[in-house]
Amino acid sequence: MLRGNLSFDIAHLLAGSLVLLSFMQLYQYRLYALLNVYALHALALAASVGWQAFIQGAPHLYVTAVIALVFKAIIIPTALHRIIVRLGIHREIETVVGVGPTMLLGMGLVALSMVVMLRVTAAADPLAREDLAFALAVVLLGLLMMVTRRNAVSQVVGFMSLENGLVLAATGAKGMPLVVEISVAFSVLIAFIVIGIFLFRIRERFDTVDIQALDRFRGERQ
Amino acid sequence: MIDGLMGVLIIPIVAATLFTLLPRYRLTARLNIVAAFLTFVTASSLFVVEPRSGPYLLVDDLNKVFIVLTTFVGFTTSVFSASYIGHEIENGRLTPASVRFYHAMYQVLMFAMNLALVANNIGLMWVAIEVATLTTVLMVGIYRTHEALEAAWKYFILGSVGIALALFGTILVYMAARPVIGEGIDAMVWSTLVKHASQFDPALLNVAFVFLLLGYGTKVGLAPLHAWLPDAHAEGPTPISAVLSGLLLNVALYALLRFKMLLALNPAAIAPGPLMVIMGLISCLFAAFMLYRRRDIKRMFAYSSIEHMGIIVFAFGMGGVLANFAGLLHMTMHSLTKSAIFFAVGHIAQVKGTQKIADMGGLTVTNPLLGWGLVLGVVAIAGLPPLGIFMSEFLVVSSTFAREPWLAIILALGILVALGGLFLRLNSIAFGAPRGPTAKAEASYVPMFLHLALVFIAGIYMPAPLVKGFENVARLLG
Numbered sequence: 201m202l203r204g205n206l207s208f209d210i211a212h213l214l215a216g217s218l219v220l221l222s223f224m225q226l227y228q229y230r231l232y233a234l235l236n237v238y239a240l241h242a243l244a245l246a247a248s249v250g251w252q253a254f255i256q257g258a259p260h261l262y263v264t265a266v267i268a269l270v271f272k273a274i275i276i277p278t279a280l281h282r283i284i285v286r287l288g289i290h291r292e293i294e295t296v297v298g299v300g301p302t303m304l305l306g307m308g309l310v311a312l313s314m315v316v317m318l319r320v321t322a323a324a325d326p327l328a329r330e331d332l333a334f335a336l337a338v339v340l341l342g343l344l345m346m347v348t349r350r351n352a353v354s355q356v357v358g359f360m361s362l363e364n365g366l367v368l369a370a371t372g373a374k375g376m377p378l379v380v381e382i383s384v385a386f387s388v389l390i391a392f393i394v395i396g397i398f399l400f401r402i403r404e405r406f407d408t409v410d411i412q413a414l415d416r417f418r419g420e421r422q
Numbered sequence: 423m424i425d426g427l428m429g430v431l432i433i434p435i436v437a438a439t440l441f442t443l444l445p446r447y448r449l450t451a452r453l454n455i456v457a458a459f460l461t462f463v464t465a466s467s468l469f470v471v472e473p474r475s476g477p478y479l480l481v482d483d484l485n486k487v488f489i490v491l492t493t494f495v496g497f498t499t500s501v502f503s504a505s506y507i508g509h510e511i512e513n514g515r516l517t518p519a520s521v522r523f524y525h526a527m528y529q530v531l532m533f534a535m536n537l538a539l540v541a542n543n544i545g546l547m548w549v550a551i552e553v554a555t556l557t558t559v560l561m562v563g564i565y566r567t568h569e570a571l572e573a574a575w576k577y578f579i580l581g582s583v584g585i586a587l588a589l590f591g592t593i594l595v596y597m598a599a600r601p602v603i604g605e606g607i608d609a610m611v612w613s614t615l616v617k618h619a620s621q622f623d624p625a626l627l628n629v630a631f632v633f634l635l636l637g638y639g640t641k642v643g644l645a646p647l648h649a650w651l652p653d654a655h656a657e658g659p660t661p662i663s664a665v666l667s668g669l670l671l672n673v674a675l676y677a678l679l680r681f682k683m684l685l686a687l688n689p690a691a692i693a694p695g696p697l698m699v700i701m702g703l704i705s706c707l708f709a710a711f712m713l714y715r716r717r718d719i720k721r722m723f724a725y726s727s728i729e730h731m732g733i734i735v736f737a738f739g740m741g742g743v744l745a746n747f748a749g750l751l752h753m754t755m756h757s758l759t760k761s762a763i764f765f766a767v768g769h770i771a772q773v774k775g776t777q778k779i780a781d782m783g784g785l786t787v788t789n790p791l792l793g794w795g796l797v798l799g800v801v802a803i804a805g806l807p808p809l810g811i812f813m814s815e816f817l818v819v820s821s822t823f824a825r826e827p828w829l830a831i832i833l834a835l836g837i838l839v840a841l842g843g844l845f846l847r848l849n850s851i852a853f854g855a856p857r858g859p860t861a862k863a864e865a866s867y868v869p870m871f872l873h874l875a876l877v878f879i880a881g882i883y884m885p886a887p888l889v890k891g892f893e894n895v896a897r898l899l900g
Contacts (some may be wrong), residue, residue: 226800240843321597339590343583355579362586369593373623378545382589385549389582392556396578400880 207255208327214248215334215368218296220309222341222361226306227299229286231353235277236359244366252371261371264383268367270361271387279394284353309340331372338365348389356393363390425473427463427481428487430536433457438529447521449512451504454525461532465493484530487657488539488676491754494589495668495761496532498869501677502540502765503528503661510659520564525657531557531665535673544592547677548585551641554670555581562658570677573653575629580640581648588637588677588876595684598622624690631694634681635701641674643728644735645705648742655724655775660768665722667727668761672753673733679738679899686741686900698739699829705732706836713843718777719767722847723760726803729840730756736833737818738899740825746896748817755810755877756762756803763799766792769865770851776857779847784856786867789863793852795870800848802877804841810880 221241228234246269253261295303297350313336342362346355363386370379437457441450453662468486472797475481507524510516516524533553538550559581592610602621608614655663678698681886685694716722734756737749770793771777772787785793802809815837822830880899 276621307900316629320623320629322625330596332597339586346579346583354576357588362583364590366586366593369590371594373597373600374607375600376593377607377610379544381462381549382545385552389552389556393582395579396575397882 204335207251210247211248211251211327212330213237213374214244214251217244217333218248219337222284222338222345222365223303223306223358225345225361226302226341226348230291231351234354234357235280235284238361239329241361241364242277243267245274245367248260248306248368249371256374256376260380263380265366267380267383267387268364276360276390276394280353280356281322283394286388286413289351300350302344303342306341306344309344310337313337313340325374328372328374332369333371334392335365335369338362340412341365355391356390358388359393423466426467427469427473427475427479428805429467430461430493430540431533432743433464433531434529434536438526438533439467441522441526442538445518445522447494447507447525449564450522451507453868454528455497455500455504458497458532459527462490462493462497462538462709465489467538467769475542475613477607478542478546479540480612481540482898483891484679485539485900487750487754487891487895488672489536491672492535492539493532494663495757496535498872499664499761499765500528500666500867502664502768503659503867505864506659506661506772507767509802509864513772515565524561524564527557527561528661528665531561531670532831535669539676540624540674543607544610544612544615547591548592551588551638551677552585554673555585556804557587557643558654558658558662558666559672561662562654564659565657569653570657572772573650573657577654580647581881583645584637584640586637587633587640591630591633591681594626594633595681597629598626603853604833609637612680616687619684619687619840620689622633622688622691624688626694627685627688627691630805631681631692632697632714634826635678635694635697638674638678638681640700642671642678642735643705643731644701645708645728645732648705648709651728652721652724656721658717660764660771662722663838664768667724667764670756671727671731672757674798675734675753682738683899695739695741698735700739702732702734702736702739703829703832705729705891706736706833706859707732707839710843712838712839714830714846716843716847717779718846719771719779719782719851720764720777720843722779723763723767723803727756727760729836730760730803733815733818733833736822736829740818740822740829740887741839741900742821742825743893743896744821745890746899747819748814750892750895751880752811752814752818757813758873759799759802759811759877760807760857762870762877763796763803765866765870765873766796766799767777769863770796773861773863776858779851781858783854783858785852788856791835792863792865795867795874797848798874799870800844802874804844805837806841808878808881813881831882857858 204383208401222245224237227238246265250265250266294317316337317333339362342365345358349355367383369374432510444450465497468481507521534550534554537545541547541550559574559578563570597607601620602618603609603614643651650707682694685691706729709725712725734749734753737745774782805811805815819830819834
């Protein structure tokens with residue numbers, strides 16, 4: 201029983217740290233710092249998935265953990281670092297909403313996900329319940345990040361942390377098939393986005409990666 | 423053993439591989455037609471020989487209708503695409519290399535849509551819809567202009583958020599099924615899920631449906647999640663606008679309908695209908711009013727697609743055999759009509775060298791076939807008798823009127839407002855003094871008039887087997 205409690209506590213800790221790191225992303229002004237926090241986020245995900253693989257005795261989840269570690273925590277942040285240096289936008293992030301309101305909104309979203317998920321999953325086993333609640337919180341915080349930021353790179357970071365929440369949910373759902381396939385599919389998606397930023401040379405085309413500048417090109421306003 | 427089910431998946435994927443190897447675009451354009459035609463024939467064979475459903479692939483009355491419609495419009499669009507793309511190369515808007523990529527992507531898209539329709543596994547279906555989204559993103563951005571890249575980026579981000587939410591919903595459905603069915607692949611298989619749906623935890627299913635509605639609803643283009651749709655339609659190549667409007671929106675809708683059936687089987691879960699009715703009504707009304715301020719012809723018809731998807735989702739949300747029947751009919755008619763309109767619009771934009779409505783005029787005089795084709799298409803899409811959409815809209819409104827008169831009045835208002843908006847613009851495009859270049863179009867009229875003829879016939883006479891088939895599906899949808 202002791203071991204059961206311990207494994208629960210560690211899983212809880214790791215999933216909780218994901219939510220905390222999602223919060224930390226919300227108030228990062230600088231793109232560099234944001235990318236570093238994201239790398240930590242992916243690291244926490246890798247640890248969490250690895251721990252789930254261990255306690256569920258599901259070896260295929262280790263693949264997902266390794267993907268999270270290598271691809272999301274190392275390759276993608278490094279690539280994005282390079283891109284923002286190349287584009288010369290490593291200074292500041294503009295936020296649409298200030299940090300204070302964003303944090304308050306974030307807290308509201310976390311509370312919402314706790315209320316919703318804990319209430320509806322009363323019958324499920326406690327670990328899956330808490331994981332799901334945390335995962336929803338991470339997903340909603342990722343969405344919040346995507347709406348409050350204007351910069352294309354930070355929107356992508358928001359999307360990636362949202363996706364980390366989904367992987368957390370998928371691994372928390374015990375015995376769910378296709379988790380590995382889905383995490384691979386998502387990695388492909390993210391790789392596309394990052395390549396998209398770079399290859400399409402959004403900066404060259406639009407002179408900025410500020411999404412607001414893109415609005416100028418809306419077909420109706422010519 | 424290859425049956426019809428495998429056929430609709432294998433033909434497109436083989437064709438896509440072949441197209442990446444073949445350098446000559448004229449040949450690939452022809453082969454594209456051949457592959458699309460073969461897929462259509464294979465899909466039609468599903469009505470004759472029904473293959474056995476397995477744990478991954480499934481065929482039933484519901485998806486047969488969708489597959490045949492998808493492969494048919496995929497085939498006619500490939501015919502249109504051949505002449506459209508030829509012209510784009512002459513214009514210099516596309517290079518032979520990007521056309522090669524375009525044809526391969528066209529077949530990958532057909533593959534992904536067919537896979538989403540035949541998947542017997544909610545995870546597989548999700549992956550297929552993601553692939554379909556990615557391929558269309560690539561095709562929307564194919565012109566590499568400011569506008570095309572922005573449209574592709576917007577579509578990409580919103581589409582990704584949509585499919586992410588849909589995945590969360592999918593995971594929740596699995597969570598609901600696991601205690602009943604047990605761990606593993608079985609808890610994600612449609613045919614198993616449907617059998618045990620009544621024992622699932624209703625609260626979990628409710629939350630799951632909200633996520634699925636928001637997620638796949640983004641792909642259907644329901645307001646307020648529609649922002650990607652007009653841009654993607656306006657900036658991509660026109661054959662892709664036709665496929666997006668005519669098919670991809672339907673595929674996302676199909677996913678939504680499957681989950682709706684699941685919820686309907688569980689008596690304790692919320693009724694999914696009202697949520698769909700509300701979103702459908704909002705989309706219909708919103709898009710109808712938005713039609714009035716459009717200056718770009720493809721963008722205008724994109725808003726018209728949102729309006730019609732709103733009507734269709736509304737009909738399925740109302741539920742009952744009659745409303746479901748009307749929804750199915752409307753979906754079919756809308757696919758045929760809207761793709762016909764885009765066929766016309768594609769050639770018109772090529773003749774005029776622009777998509778701005780202000781620079782077009784008097785088309786019925788300068789290019790009679792294209793002009794009258796567009797007029798016919800708009801008359802059909804606006805829902806005037808005796809064409810097919812009039813029938814289906816009449817059915818939707820009248821079946822609603824018997825149950826919820828107020829909702830029917832709001833819906834009818836949306837339809838009328840949209841009619842006004844469409845005719846206002848049609849008047850300046852098709853009639854009046856000719857504006858802009860008046861060169862003859864080297865167009866392929868066959869697909870457009872074939873679609874319009876089908877819509878016309880359906881408005882007057884529906885063959886009994888078709889009615890019976892639709893009735894079966896309508897009953898299945900509950």
